[in-house]
Amino acid sequence: MTIEEFEHLSSSSKIPDYFLGVDGGGTSCRAAVSDRSGAILGRAQAGAANITTDPDGALQTILQVCRQALEHAGLAQDLELYPAYLGLAGSMTGQAGERLKPLLPFSFSEVRSDGVIALEGALGPRDGMIAILGTGSLFMARQGSELTSLGGRGFLLGDHGGGARLGRALLEECLLACDGLRPFTPLLEKTLAGFGNGLSGVISFAKSSPPSAFATYAADLFSSAGQGDEAAIQILSEAAHLINLSLDKIRFDGCDALCLLGGLSRSYDSWIAPHHRSLLKEPQGDGLSGAISLAIRTFG
Amino acid sequence: MTIEEFEHLSSSSKIPDYFLGVDGGGTSCRAAVSDRSGAILGRAQAGAANITTDPDGALQTILQVCRQALEHAGLAQDLELYPAYLGLAGSMTGQAGERLKPLLPFSFSEVRSDGVIALEGALGPRDGMIAILGTGSLFMARQGSELTSLGGRGFLLGDHGGGARLGRALLEECLLACDGLRPFTPLLEKTLAGFGNGLSGVISFAKSSPPSAFATYAADLFSSAGQGDEAAIQILSEAAHLINLSLDKIRFDGCDALCLLGGLSRSYDSWIAPHHRSLLKEPQGDGLSGAISLAIRTFG
Numbered sequence: 001m002t003i004e005e006f007e008h009l010s011s012s013s014k015i016p017d018y019f020l021g022v023d024g025g026g027t028s029c030r031a032a033v034s035d036r037s038g039a040i041l042g043r044a045q046a047g048a049a050n051i052t053t054d055p056d057g058a059l060q061t062i063l064q065v066c067r068q069a070l071e072h073a074g075l076a077q078d079l080e081l082y083p084a085y086l087g088l089a090g091s092m093t094g095q096a097g098e099r100l101k102p103l104l105p106f107s108f109s110e111v112r113s114d115g116v117i118a119l120e121g122a123l124g125p126r127d128g129m130i131a132i133l134g135t136g137s138l139f140m141a142r143q144g145s146e147l148t149s150l151g152g153r154g155f156l157l158g159d160h161g162g163g164a165r166l167g168r169a170l171l172e173e174c175l176l177a178c179d180g181l182r183p184f185t186p187l188l189e190k191t192l193a194g195f196g197n198g199l200s201g202v203i204s205f206a207k208s209s210p211p212s213a214f215a216t217y218a219a220d221l222f223s224s225a226g227q228g229d230e231a232a233i234q235i236l237s238e239a240a241h242l243i244n245l246s247l248d249k250i251r252f253d254g255c256d257a258l259c260l261l262g263g264l265s266r267s268y269d270s271w272i273a274p275h276h277r278s279l280l281k282e283p284q285g286d287g288l289s290g291a292i293s294l295a296i297r298t299f300g
Numbered sequence: 301m302t303i304e305e306f307e308h309l310s311s312s313s314k315i316p317d318y319f320l321g322v323d324g325g326g327t328s329c330r331a332a333v334s335d336r337s338g339a340i341l342g343r344a345q346a347g348a349a350n351i352t353t354d355p356d357g358a359l360q361t362i363l364q365v366c367r368q369a370l371e372h373a374g375l376a377q378d379l380e381l382y383p384a385y386l387g388l389a390g391s392m393t394g395q396a397g398e399r400l401k402p403l404l405p406f407s408f409s410e411v412r413s414d415g416v417i418a419l420e421g422a423l424g425p426r427d428g429m430i431a432i433l434g435t436g437s438l439f440m441a442r443q444g445s446e447l448t449s450l451g452g453r454g455f456l457l458g459d460h461g462g463g464a465r466l467g468r469a470l471l472e473e474c475l476l477a478c479d480g481l482r483p484f485t486p487l488l489e490k491t492l493a494g495f496g497n498g499l500s501g502v503i504s505f506a507k508s509s510p511p512s513a514f515a516t517y518a519a520d521l522f523s524s525a526g527q528g529d530e531a532a533i534q535i536l537s538e539a540a541h542l543i544n545l546s547l548d549k550i551r552f553d554g555c556d557a558l559c560l561l562g563g564l565s566r567s568y569d570s571w572i573a574p575h576h577r578s579l580l581k582e583p584q585g586d587g588l589s590g591a592i593s594l595a596i597r598t599f600g
Contacts, residue, residue: 150479153499156506157472172457179450181545199453206456245481 016299018075020066020084020106021291024049025114026135027212029061031069033082034292036300042073043288051088051096059103062086066106083108085295087117087287108299114287115140115149118261121290122283128257129250129279131243133264135215137161139243141250148250155211161243163215163264169235170217171202177231185231187224191217215263222267240271247276259283316599318375320366320384320406321591324349325414326435327512329361331369333382334592336600342373343588351388351396359403362386383408385595387417387587408599414587415440415449418561421590422583428557429550429579431543433564435515437461439543441550448550455511461543463515463564469535470517471502477531485531487524491517515563522567540571547576559583 018041023030029049033042046065049058066084067077084106088097097111104111119130119140129141136159138152155164174192176182178199195201205213224232247258258279260268272280285293318341323330329349333342346365349358366384367377384406388397397411404411419430419440429441436459438452455464474492476482478499495501505513525532547558558579560568572580585593 153475153503154507157468157475157503168457175453175457176542179546180549181542203453203457207454242476242481246479249480 016083016107018073018082019292019295019299020069020079020082021117021288021293021295022062022066022084022086022088023114023117023287023291024051024058024062024086024088026050026089029058029065030288031062031065032288032292033066033069033073033075034296036296038292038296040289040292042069042071042075044068044072049088051100055096055100058088059100063105079105080107082106083295083299085109085117085291085298086111087114087291087294088112089114110294110298112294113149115152116147117290117294118287119147119290120294121285121287122259122261123257123281124284124293126257127252128255128259128281129247130259130261130283131161131247131265131268132262133161133163133243133260133268134262135159135162135164135212137165137243137246137262139246139250141252141255143252143255148252150246150250155214159211161239161246161264161268162211163218164211165214166221166235166239167214167217168206169238170221170231171206171214173231173235174202175199182231185224185229186227187220187229187232190224191220218264218267222264236271240268243268243271244273244276247273251276255279257281316383316407318373318382319592319595319599320369320379320382321417321588321593321595322362322366322384322386322388323414323417323587323591324351324358324362324386324388326350326389329358329365330588331362331365332588332592333366333369333373333375334596336596338592338596340589340592342369342371342375344368344372349388351400355396355400358388359400362388363405379405380407382406383595383599385409385417385591385598386411387414387591387594388412389414410594410598412594413449415452416447417590417594418587419447419590420594421585421587422559422561423557423581424584424593426557427552428555428559428581429547430559430561430583431461431547431565431568432562433461433463433543433560433568434562435459435462435464435512437465437543437546437562439546439550441552441555443552443555448552450546450550455514459511461539461546461564461568462511463518464511465514466521466535466539467514467517468506469538470521470531471506471514473531473535474502475499482531485524485529486527487520487529487532490524491520518564518567522564536571540568543568543571544573544576547573551576555579557581 021032030045032040044065046061049061051058070077101111115138122130127143132138139150141148174188177184177188221232225236321332330345332340344365346361349361351358370377415438427443432438439450441448474488477484477488521532525536
């Protein structure tokens with residue numbers, strides 16, 4: 001099909017033939033293009049697209065990755081021909097998403113959080129809840145047209161269930177143990193030993209590291225807790241308490257599905273309270289498939 | 301006295317006639333020069349001297365403020381004529397103090413933490429403990445020649461009793477209350493109302509503010525706790541618990557003096573456990589007077 005044929009078809013039917021979906025996060029930005037049935041015709045991936053910290057760079061990355069997905073599908077790369085549904089990290093807080101929307105060249109566009117597309121991807125059309133437990137933590141529920149979101153808010157003040165906060169809590173306990181205000185446990189000793197110059201190494205690391213670096217300690221915490229390490233159990237109990245409180249808060253009557261997403265989803269499995277754990281389902285798809293599905297539902 | 305006379309006197313007696321003391325902190329750097337009796341002959345003050353974050357700038361500030369103090373005293377400004385005792389913020393952690401020492405032009409120099417000179421200033425020659433409760437928190441004890449230090453470690457992982465951590469805990473509780481995971485209290489409502497655009501205002505503030513900005517919430521916390529605000533009482537109870545644990549840890553048999561120093565010393569007074577509160581004494585002097593006193597004791 002030539003561009004002329006495509007344009008004719010598009011304008012005559014008023015229903016687009018192709019749909020773009022974008023999953024833009026702090027570490028990578030992915031795009032896909034599908035037909036009306038949802039079949040993926042092309043995909044592409046690029047680096048980070050953080051519209052809060054780097055709006056100009058994020059815009060360029062989004063446009064580039066969409067053009068690449070179209071190229072991969074063998075379709076015309078004129079972005080104004082296609083509707084796009086974007087799920088972007090950071091678009092829940094502040095007005096970054098609102099500022100971005102008028103700058104987008106797509107025929108139609110919708111900008112929502114990465115949580116929204118993750119929920120659609122995980123649950124498909126059904127109602128239910130998701131908990132995204134990765135570097136940060138975010139909770140969402142959908143009941144019919146009603147969407148509830150809770151948590152997130154970043155490393156310093158929020159994201160209590162995320163790996164970065166877990167790692168920070170672990171390093172904080174290490175320092176308190178050095179001061180004799182907490183008993184040393186095997187995990188605290190092991191963690192401290194990992195810093196060549198001990199205490200001052202921990203402080204230097206904390207000053208210079210992004211949240212994702214703190215999150216690398218999460219795996220140690222879960223395995224140590226499994227071996228009865230009291231510091232690990234204490235830190236994870238507090239995080240799990242807030243996770244379960246958050247699920248209590250967003251859960252609606254009749255909710256029968258909960259998907260755990262993100263890098264810590266398997267690790268947290270056994271820490272989820274029984275009344276929520278009984279709802280656990282495997283996610284149907286990822287955020288990018290959710291973006292495509294929402295693009296078709298919104299613009300199709 | 302001319303410089304020639306001074307130099308002759310210094311070299312013949314081997315005991316310096318004049319002593320420099322420096323109190324270098326994250327917000328200001330002060331110097332004083334005294335005679336052998338400790339009488340202050342000249343003083344000067346300049347901006348921050350943080351040897352950890354800005355070693356070159358800190359060195360220049362220290363030398364400049366010493367020259368100004370000598371000028372104020374009407375003494376020759378050749379720094380190599382005088383011994384100096386420096387108490388510098390940040391010199392406890394890392395090797396910043398060790399790196400600085402060979403760069404100093406003084407006839408003799410000693411570089412210690414600001415805590416060391418604060419202790420000497422507060423207690424004079426007697427043994428005892430100090431708690432520095434300002435933006436951060438630090439605890440020290442001296443028994444004879446033995447000096448014990450505990451706490452500090454900075455905003456992200458330490459300084460649990462300091463105003464910056466108190467403010468951060470308050471903002472964190474505000475976000476949890478917004479998510480319905482904590483009950484709103486009058487203080488949480490008031491704090492949130494202070495941010496024009498609510499929740500996203502809190503997050504923006506947290507991302508862009510230094511610890512000292514977080515510390516501005518400490519006063520509200522203490523006054524609200526006095527009015528029975530449960531969030532304030534909870535936050536201060538946890539901080540006070542670690543303060544009292546820290547004092548338990550550094551306290552030695554026969555200790556009969558405790559000085560509370562820093563901007564929050566009056567506010568925390570009633571939160572100190574009775575067995576420590578019974579030791580409370582008014583500080584004799586400040587960190588700069590402590591630096592002078594240590595200069596005379598060390599080099600005199």
